Every structure is written in C-alpha cells, then in structure tokens.
Amino acid sequence: MRVLVLNAGSSSVKLRVVEPDDRVVHRRDLDAPRGRPAAGELEATALRLAREAGGVDAVGHRVVHGGADLTTATVVDAHVLDRIDRLTALAPLHQPPAVAGVRAMIAALPDAPSVACFDTAFHATMPEAARTYAVPRWWRSELGLRRYGFHGLAHDWASARAAELVDRPLERLRVVVAHLGSGASACAVRDGRSVDTTMGFTPTAGLVMGTRCGDLDPSAVTWLVRRAGRPVDEVDHALDHGSGLLALAGDADMRHVLDAADGGDADARLAVDVWVHRACAQLAAMAAACGGLDVLAFSGGVGENSPVLRRRVAAGLGFLGVAVDPGADALAVGGVEADVSAADARARTVVVHVREDLVIARQVRAVLAGR
Known part of the structure; x- marks a missing residue:
C-alpha cells in the first residue's frame, strides 16, 4: 500500500x-x-x-x-x-x-x-495514576481534564529504534525518550508501552521549550490575572508564545542561545542552565515511572544535534548509570544514529533520528488492513 x-x-x-x-x-x-x-x-x-x-x-x-x-x-x-x-x-x-x-x-x-x-494515542496506555489530576471530580468527568501527553508518534518510533540500537527486545526494556526541540517532551516507555510523559492536558506542560514555559505553578496564572491585572488572553498567549528560551534569553532557537552563552551572555547562560536543570529533573522522574532505566534515547532537533547538551544532561543523570563517550557523542549529529554510551555505563544512551512519516504509514496500513 x-x-x-x-x-x-x-x-x-x-x-x-x-x-x-x-x-x-x-x-x-x-x-x-x-x-x-x-x-x-x-x-x-x-x-x-x-x-x-x-x-x-x-x-x-x-x-x-x-x-x-x-x-x-x-x-x-x-x-x-x-x-x-x-x-x-x-x-x-x-x-x-x-x-x-x-x-x-x-x-x-x-x-x-x-x-x-x-500523537496522544501512544499515551493511552498510561495508568490511571499517571494521567489523573488531583482536581474536583466534575472537572475530570464532565470537562475531561486529564493528562493526555503528546509527541506520541515520535516517542513510539524513538523507543522502538532505541531497542534496535542496543540489540535488545523492546518488550523487556525500560526506555526514557528525551524528545528535545522547539517543542519538547520526555516519555517513560516500559515494555514497549507509554507509562508516563511530561506534557499534560495541553502541550504547554513539562520541559522548557522554545516559546513554551513548561511546568508552572497554576496559582501563578490566577495571580497574574487577579492580582497583576493581566488579561486572560494575554497570559494564555504568553505561556505558549512568549515564554521558554525566548523569555529567558531573547531567542527561541537553542543554537543561538548556546552561541550567546559561549560568548558570555548572562541571560543565555541562565537559560541553558534552566533548560538543563528541568531536563535532568523530569527525565529522572520518567526513569522513576519506569522503575529504573535501561536506555536513554535522545531525539528531536536539539536532542539529535547538540552533543554539548546531551553531555550535560547525561552528567546530571549519572546517578542513574548514564554516561556518554565524548568521542562517539560528538559524531552523532545531522541525522546520524548511534549508541554513544561510555564503556562502563550501567544504562545505555542512544541518539535516534525520528521518522514520524514511517510510523504514520505503518499505522495507516494496519488500520486499513483491519478494516
């Protein structure tokens, strides 16, 4: 077909x-x-x-x-x-x-x-405990307020490809996918199924992104509206379009932010530090949801092309057994896939080039064959 x-x-x-x-x-x-x-x-x-x-x-x-x-x-x-x-x-x-x-x-x-x-379908396997918010029942039952998760097509491909790169069955692995780009999310994949992810009811939640804030105390929003007098539409737009790297460093492109940080720009350095801190914390949370970590898979525009950020994140996750070989890691850019793990690392680290087009084509064939 x-x-x-x-x-x-x-x-x-x-x-x-x-x-x-x-x-x-x-x-x-x-x-x-x-x-x-x-x-x-x-x-x-x-x-x-x-x-x-x-x-x-x-x-x-x-x-x-x-x-x-x-x-x-x-x-x-x-x-x-x-x-x-x-x-x-x-x-x-x-x-x-x-x-x-x-x-x-x-x-x-x-x-x-x-x-x-x-994109939400891959996360339909998340257990109730992972997808349920602790909010009033009618918000959940009548309004559908729950964690959905996104980037599912990418996480589906990356977790399966990670298993191939380490030559182990996906059904026996605890994989954490770090899909990092202008939009970014992490996913806990245990035995081939999504059990947790960082995005929630909308794609705004989770990691720091190009223009999205990621996780934020919800009371900050009501404070901005009620106490600071900001219009709801203005706050809503800012959270998705005026936050993240753009708000911290004045530029939503991580490549430009890294260049500015290397040049001594204090705002850019802070932006990178915030980005790395949040990534390490939330990737560790995904490993906890998996019950441990066998493979860490980097994907997305930043995940696939920034060895310096991969090494910083790996260093922050060293307590989980993550360590990369700097030489191998430096070569894994521009669509090059590789196992970049250090020889003595307890958990493997891989770089994956996501192919959402092939996931979609395979799903289309499967549903039409079934029909």
Whole structure:
C-alpha cells in the first residue's frame, strides 16, 4: 500500500510518499505561516506527488490531539473530522492545520481514504495514576481534564529504534525518550508501552521549550490575572508564545542561545542552565515511572544535534548509570544514529533520528488492513 503522509505543523507542511517497503520516494515541504500554505498549494502539491508516484492508496495525517476517545489510527469521515475539530481548544497551534489538511486531501484525492494518526494515542496506555489530576471530580468527568501527553508518534518510533540500537527486545526494556526541540517532551516507555510523559492536558506542560514555559505553578496564572491585572488572553498567549528560551534569553532557537552563552551572555547562560536543570529533573522522574532505566534515547532537533547538551544532561543523570563517550557523542549529529554510551555505563544512551512519516504509514496500513 502506497501512502501519502501529510504532517501539518504550525509553520510548515511536510508531504512524503511512502512505498509498501517504507522507502520514501517523493517529498515536498511547504511553507505554511500560521499553519496554512498558500491557497490551493497543498492540493496541487498532493496531486502532483500522487501522479509522480503512480497513484496513492491512502493518505495518513499526523493529528496532535485525539482526546480521550480517539486512541488509535482512525479512518476519517465527517463525524470523525468534527470530533477532531472540536479538540482545537486543547491544541490551538496544531489542530487547525491538521483539520485543514484533512479537508484538503479529501477534496484533492477523494478516492484515497484519509486516516488520522494521533500523537496522544501512544499515551493511552498510561495508568490511571499517571494521567489523573488531583482536581474536583466534575472537572475530570464532565470537562475531561486529564493528562493526555503528546509527541506520541515520535516517542513510539524513538523507543522502538532505541531497542534496535542496543540489540535488545523492546518488550523487556525500560526506555526514557528525551524528545528535545522547539517543542519538547520526555516519555517513560516500559515494555514497549507509554507509562508516563511530561506534557499534560495541553502541550504547554513539562520541559522548557522554545516559546513554551513548561511546568508552572497554576496559582501563578490566577495571580497574574487577579492580582497583576493581566488579561486572560494575554497570559494564555504568553505561556505558549512568549515564554521558554525566548523569555529567558531573547531567542527561541537553542543554537543561538548556546552561541550567546559561549560568548558570555548572562541571560543565555541562565537559560541553558534552566533548560538543563528541568531536563535532568523530569527525565529522572520518567526513569522513576519506569522503575529504573535501561536506555536513554535522545531525539528531536536539539536532542539529535547538540552533543554539548546531551553531555550535560547525561552528567546530571549519572546517578542513574548514564554516561556518554565524548568521542562517539560528538559524531552523532545531522541525522546520524548511534549508541554513544561510555564503556562502563550501567544504562545505555542512544541518539535516534525520528521518522514520524514511517510510523504514520505503518499505522495507516494496519488500520486499513483491519478494516
């Protein structure tokens, strides 16, 4: 089954044609300010790729939020699309582009079923204790306030690939995935299943990110609104778009922040220190959720390409048996995958290049074969 994979983000749309043997034979990346390509561009590009490939059998879509009910890859019809659209308030950056992408593909390729693959679905295996907030019952039962977790497609791939790199069965491993980029989250994967993750009800929670604050005392929000007089919309926007590295160092790109820190910029140094401190603390928490640590897997734009940050995080997790070989670690950049563990490390450390496109293609094949 040949699958056109569409990954609609908040600033770009990636299209890949994946053959039945997982070869990617055609690819296009479209600029999409605010998640929307130029009018008609997505449909025209999809049709062109389909013609170049000799036709496609299905379209797979990355959808960030599936809520409590959409916990497996699902063929999209009008009812399913409406359910996805109603979750926009929980993922306002990513849900609208995904919905628009599904509609565009249904219009452009009506004979190829569209299948939604959800980032939240991988975390559906989290136990009740991990996904439940200690808040009033009706908030949980009536409003659906719970921890969902995100980046599931990436965590799914990274944990499985980590097992391959250390040549051990995933079903017998305790893996912590550090998916670090402009958006970032960590995940505890025990025996191949997600048992905890750092993101929560929305993708704002957890680690320090490019423009997101990560974990924050919830009373700080009510204080800003009630005591400091800040409008709710202003606070909401700042937490997602004006916080994180941007707020600490004046730049959301970790590469620029590291350069500034090396040049002696005090704000940049603090930003890196905060980022590392939070990463170490929350990765350690994920190891606790796993009951220990066998493999630490770095992925994402920062995780895959910053040996200096990997070494700092590894040093902070030394008490868990994590240690890296500096020489091997320095070479694992630019998509290079490797086991970068020190020879005497009790836990293995690997660098993984995430392939969400292949996870999506495989899920599409599985759901359509089952149907």
